[in-house]
Each structure stands twice: as C-alpha cells, then as structure tokens.
Amino acid sequence: MISGLLVLNKPKGISSGEFVRKLKPLIQNSKIGHSGTLDPLARGIILACIGQMTRFTQYLANEKKIYIAEMTFGLKTNTGDLDGKVLQEDNFVPTKKDFNSILKKFVGNIYQEAPLFSSLKYKGKPMYQYARKGMNIPSKSRKIEIFSIDLISKNKNKFTFSVDCGKGTYIRSLVNDIAREFNTVAVLSDLERISSADHNIKESHEIETINSDNLSNKLISMGDALRSLDEIQCAPEIIDRIINGQKVFLEEAKLKSIYLRLFDENKDFIGILKNNGGLVSPKRLLSIKN
Numbered sequence: 001m002i003s004g005l006l007v008l009n010k011p012k013g014i015s016s017g018e019f020v021r022k023l024k025p026l027i028q029n030s031k032i033g034h035s036g037t038l039d040p041l042a043r044g045i046i047l048a049c050i051g052q053m054t055r056f057t058q059y060l061a062n063e064k065k066i067y068i069a070e071m072t073f074g075l076k077t078n079t080g081d082l083d084g085k086v087l088q089e090d091n092f093v094p095t096k097k098d099f100n101s102i103l104k105k106f107v108g109n110i111y112q113e114a115p116l117f118s119s120l121k122y123k124g125k126p127m128y129q130y131a132r133k134g135m136n137i138p139s140k141s142r143k144i145e146i147f148s149i150d151l152i153s154k155n156k157n158k159f160t161f162s163v164d165c166g167k168g169t170y171i172r173s174l175v176n177d178i179a180r181e182f183n184t185v186a187v188l189s190d191l192e193r194i195s196s197a198d199h200n201i202k203e204s205h206e207i208e209t210i211n212s213d214n215l216s217n218k219l220i221s222m223g224d225a226l227r228s229l230d231e232i233q234c235a236p237e238i239i240d241r242i243i244n245g246q247k248v249f250l251e252e253a254k255l256k257s258i259y260l261r262l263f264d265e266n267k268d269f270i271g272i273l274k275n276n277g278g279l280v281s282p283k284r285l286l287s288i289k290n
Helices: 016-026 051-061 096-106 127-132 171-181 236-243
Strands: 004-010 032-035 043-050 065-073 075-077 086-089 108-113 141-155 158-165 186-196 230-233 259-263 269-276 279-285
Touching: 004 016, 004 051, 016 032, 016 043, 032 051, 043 051, 051 279, 065 171, 075 186, 096 141, 096 171, 108 171, 171 186, 236 269, 236 279, 259 279
Parallel strands: 043 186, 230 259
Antiparallel strands: 004 043, 032 043, 065 158, 065 186, 075 086, 108 141, 141 158, 259 269, 269 279
16 A cells, blocks of 8 residues: 655635545545645645645644735735635725734744634534635634744735745635724735645645656655654564553653654654653554554
C-alpha cells in the first residue's frame, strides 16, 4: 500500500476535497485525505495524505499555517469573500498607519466567530448547508492564536498582509473583525496559504505533473511529513513496551513537544507518542507495528 504525504499547490476555483480526489486513479486501493481545508476562492498548500498517512492528518492540521491575504474595504457580502452576495457598501479606507495599529490588537489568543459559510458542524451538518438555505443558526465563537500579522502593501482600498496563525483560524472572519474595528466593512479578496505544518509552498507540486511513474518519488515519508513535531529515537526494548501500551519515562523527552514522532534504531517511523513532561505513552502507531 502506498503511504506518505504529497505537498500540493491548489489553484483557485475548486474545493479541497475535489482537488485531492484527482489523485485517486494513481493510488490504487490506498486511502486519501487532506489536512487543512482551503475555500474554493483560496489557493496554495494542500497536504494530501495517502495510505497510512491518513491516520495522522489531525497532527498536521493542529500545526501552524502562514497565509498571504488581501482584503478589500468598502464591501460586505454574505460569504465574507468576493463569491457572495453584496449586502453593504462603504467608502471608508484607513491609512497604512491606522491599519498597522489595528493589526496589533489581533496578535495573541483571541476569540473568533466562524463564518456562516464554513464547514464547521452544527447538529451534524456543515454550517454552509444552513446558510445556503437562509436558515439562522447560532454563531460559533472559538479561541484561536495569531502569532504575527504584518502589512505587506496597500493599493487604494486593497490591503495585503501576512498571517502566521494556529489551527482553526478563519481569515474571512479576521478580515471582518479588522473592518469592524474601523466601523466599516471589507471582504477577503485573495488568499494564498504559503506554509502548513512546516511545509512550504516552494516544495509543493502542481497536480498535473504527478503521474503513476513519479508519484513515489514525490511522496514525503510519514516520519518527515510530521516534521513540525519533535522526534525521539528509542531502543527495541523501549519500543516493545510502548507498543504493548505501557507508559515509559524518558529523560530526553522532558523538554520536548506534547506529541512526539517515535523512531526505532534504524530511523524507521513507528508512530506518535503523547508526552507529559517526559512520561510518554502511545497515541497513534502504525498498524504494522500494532
């Protein structure tokens, strides 16, 4: 079975799921999924997980992402981007100085309401299904973290900025919240994800260049795919205890991340450990090791 990660560059105009499914004819009976959904309007990095890598998608999704976003002042739509119906217009455009000042308010841990047109679930269904029918449902507010946000350029009413953020951040909501600080409206007019879980856009592939002959050469191994997590290498007797479900204290794990990549003496990837100050336990192991 084929297993590993493909770093892809999704174009605009297609959903993440539809885009990744284009690989199905190349992977035989292997499973396929992706980590971190991009709206059809957005482009950039999609992490396509193949085979046993699908068991580790959540560990990729939980990691940092970097976006380049363009917001356009003067419009409000029902979707928060240019694909939606215009609800309101305004002529106000802030100065670069004022814009930079407002951005500082959004660095750190903040609460953010998810857009109604989003894939978050309400009573088992994506919120966008209710929004498309014009049904009112309670908004969902979630705690997110933004590590940095910096203005890149300004062109009339269009502001381009970078966002380095944690999981669950909606850039459409961020644009709406920034505009609200100025008591005006804006939409997300362009979005590119340039980094996800320590994978950069520069290492991505155009899906049209991938075929059955070169697929295996473009796959990133599972251990390397999870490179944003700290790693630990253990002797066979320690690995045997972990595989059997035991907790093991490892001094070298004390200062490492909450989740660790476990490798054996040959640098073969075994799976993910939960780390509690050096006391490690199996969290998700490869099926061939169970």
